Amino acid sequence: MAALLWVTISVGCTTQDPGSRSGSAEVRVTLPQALSAADVKRVRAEVRGPGISSPISAELVQVGTTWQGTVGGIPVGPERVIDAYAFDASGRVLFQGSSSPLTVGAGGTASAFLLLQQVDSPPPFYNEAPQITSIVLSSNSANPGGILYLSATAVDANGDALSYSWTAAAGFFSDPTSSVTSWTAPSTEGTHRLRLEVTDARGTSASVSFDVYVMTDGVSGSVDVTVGFNTWPEVRTMQGTPSVLSPGTATRLSATAVDVDGDPLNHYWFTDCSGTFDDAAAASPSFTLSEMPPSGRCYFYVSVLDPNGGSHSGTLALQAGTTPRANVMPQIGSTWQSLSSASGGEIVTLGLNAHDPDGTSVSFSWSASAGEIQTTTWTSTSSQATWLAPSCLDSPAYIYAQFTDADGASLVYGFTVHPEPGSDCSALAVNGIRNIYNLPGDTIISTPADLSAIPIGAYVPSADGSRFVYVAGTGRSDGTFTIPGVERTPYYLRYGSTWIWTPSRFVDLSSASLGRPGVEQEPAGTQLAFELDGLTPWQSSDALQLHATGPGIGYFTLACAYDFIWPDDGATSLTGSIDYGNAMRNCGTVPARFDSSLGDFFHVTQHVSRMDYSTLPSGLSFSELRKAFQAHDLSGPTDGGTGDGGTWDGGMVDAGMASPGTLKVKGTLLPLPTTTQVFDFRASEFEALALAAHSGAVLVEEVVNLGTLPSYHEYGQYDGYPDLANATNASPGQGNFPVVFEYGNPYQPYWPKIVMASASAVSPFSVDLADGGTSRPAWYSTSVFSQSPVWEGSTQPIIPMVGPPRDLRVNGVPASGGAPTVSTVGTSPTLSWTAPSIGAPTRYQARLYELYATSTGGTARTLLGYYTTLDTQLRLPSLVAGKTYFVVLYAYAVPGTTPDRPFQDGPEFHYASVFSAKFTP
Template structure:
């Protein structure tokens, strides 16, 4: 997703990614099979890039059995072109006309003109990690805890982080209030993603990090305010676990280095543009997260828990205070902070209780950038959302088939990308289902919804996000949006689309 990489960045990548084929005198050499200039072939690559302490390696991934096709706009239709697997991780579509086309992969559509499209994703951890059907519990024997808080919210907790296997988990043992040591058996270890096997001979380790509530000054009405921070930690030596037995976590936690984070967070500037999200949107709440980035500061590869979390009530107004967080991780790890404001949008299916969907406005960056100036929206929501020219904010009755979704650029900010998500609203069982996603550059402000997405008798709504992320390249490398460190976004919601 890197956009028009500069020569310095290319040199840095050459040092860590030999697959780019860099030379000293002429820059990157195209990978084998890259379409020649002027060729109508489209080359699609799918490689998983694995980040470890040694750097990035890439491995071909399976395209799977889902749809993979190029769709060519012709009048009011999208005409499919089929391709073929040329080699592992490389798929080629012949004779795709120059200009914009849609690359359909699973339930995702990429609006692009690229002749060499990279669908690769980044993963934290070694490439041969084995996933498990069921993860283990934990057996705890801990010393050196900061006095435990169990009876109030937020409470104390433990994070379990392994950069070797790309795993992040959380535990909330029921230690007594004030305890500085504790033992417990069969403690639930909740992990983000699939549980994995640890292999001692491959150097698999894990960090155990205590997170602790910290108090801020009470609000004028007496309401308390807290946030959580990493305070103590230790790292387990290499160990093995195949999920058949609890993970044995024994050790003494040590205080971790702390730093201050002064935030001037102008939440009122987010709340003031709620109507851009939807005419009925109301500002609900905001939160802030500070997370570690293993081995790098350039991209946020792999979720590795949080060092600080803060949920901010909308009645508290702007936030201009200093938070303190601890950080146990090595100096070559980076940090990323994200401030998000949430907006409630009521969406009603006839005869049911209205859905209350949450839209987001987000600002994400390194701490140095977030503290250098007040945090304000970097971009506004897309404006003038329509379906086939009709106002989509009010809700529409439409037919199945193909439709044109269009919008205007936001009133503030200059997006370099947009994302459109189509959600189906379900009354029973109650919930939402992502039907399709579209990604495109900031120069594109309309898409054609292919026939077959909208089903007769169903209800849908649209989420259109404006994105400001200087390093993101939606045209050529679209699937690493969540890895970008410098990022801002704002969403707009349609009303309910009722399909006849």
């Protein structure tokens, strides 16, 4: 855009200085119509030239659409240049220009034309046309006055908002501006063309036209699709027809640019695709694509120039490929259903026939609002499913079949199964859910547990309380379960080998687990090889631990590999291999498969041991984390490859090729900065409670442990955690003592830290033999346990928060640990007790064991189940005559937990346990 400045210069005497000859310039500027008066706020003219030390200027005054004024005091002489500037309200120059040099002579009049050029040209235009990706019709034909349902989808690569416009010469649309609409056919039969145009926010549009047929029943037809495409750039119009390119087919391009001064324009076209223009200098050339572009689109560029040097450019992107076509929705032929109503657990068979009027194959999928789809079968035109009703039904169940044609158009058909009389869940049903909160680090991923193969049911006490009646439940793959007909509460909820005494009719069995969901395991025989250096000179009491959050390996110590050959004392390197699966399972975890593409890595840590004789005469044994590195690549040759796989604070990780079935941890351990944490362990209080477990209890050790675990505040200790430091007193009975840890922490500093302390005692058990003797005693352990978040930076006291249950009885007979065997208790005896002397238990748990003699005369036990209750008594179900049993009874104090969420604990976790006497049915 340019502005024409008309300048008239008149030369004559001035009144200011009669002794000099000077001139003046009368200046008028007329703005073009396209330039709003609001755009230009002031205009200034300046005169410069030889002998003029600084430009002589004047501000012009607006009169209508003209700016005018006079520049006076111009000295007579040659090479006088007139400069003019037009400004907006902010003082920014919009237009500027200069005249050719002029000579101002005495007694003459000079005139000049100035063409002010636009300072900032408009930004180059770029837009990509919207793309219509699908049009779906309920049918390609309709009766006179009938209704067709239409839906369309379109995308815009620039993210612009899209508007829709449906048009037809006859009939009418229910909503012509919506992507989903309906068209009511006119009363006359025949072919009618419908058109959809989709326009983006920049004015560029794409269109599709197709024919539908208005006819009586029995007449069929086909769809004829044509495509038009329009774009409206600032240049000012660019478009291509057709809007989708195909090799060998000509596309007419057009560009319309407007010069507000009416100057003729020249066009220059080029493209990044292979093909030919019939005239690259035309405003509307034809282009023929010779081969498909790899990107699936072609960019067309046009440059437009005026004769005064002004230019502008535009870009149009067109898709290359096939044009969208109208897709007729698949149609249902027939349906069938074996039962219209069902009882709990009953199987119903359902099916349907369907076809695509366009002739493509149809795929099927099934879902249900309740119950479970057990099996499905299908052909290209039919599908059948068997549906298992839930164990009880309060309302109709809906089973859905979705069938989809090859072009993506789909239809859903719903079947309804009503409940049979007497199959309602009513108030007697127990329902529940189990989700796994997977924690692969700092995120939480909730996934439903598959309960379809887990034994679930309820042991319901009889009306007189003398026995239990078992009611089987149904677990489902979506993590839900139902137990119908639970006539009274409380009852034992059975989940696998766990029995939970609860009054709740909805139980949440959800729990948290370290690692992402669905981690696979390495096959049996997989080896884990080590090649480490940089160790603090090794001691036989040192430890090497591994932790990997992503695959869910919480705690692993190399001591779990029982046959590993340790380095000699004083060594600074460690080599060797272990059976990965066996060692991991010995530590209570699984041989998880690493996926380096998901960021899996091992924390490898050395825990250095020391003895401290300053607090206890017998010494306190410490193990503290001092060195670490991260192993991000578990591949590598066992012969010591040299490939560098990365660094962590200088620690090198090898990334060579592994032998089949071998994982390798290779690297250099580096020292960590250390932190001091002090605990005041009240050992005497723990020991007194531990000795109450059994009349023959003997104290064995006391442990104070420091660790860390992500999301511990939210879920408590939901999995094993890596050690930061550990202190062990192998000679209890010496009174209270402080524990001063000095440790390094290679883990995330914001992970909560945990302190755990316990005092353990062992007690003897044996069984009577047929010859009148007894088996060799086995010593089993109980403990008093406390676990809390760490008070970092201060001395933290550790005291027991709950004591063990007291005065255990079986059917009212005294049965505390060490008491005589209680005989003839029956197959469902009642176990009762008194609350602890300290603390407020939030639940109790009885672990029931069968005790028996081995073939060599020893004693062994088998865990039969866990029984959890809020009461101070419970009835044990299903004992077998002729066998010997005992219980380990726990009192738990876990603030914030509830009986209807038994597997979710908090950060404060405390317990104390005792033995019962032996008892026989």
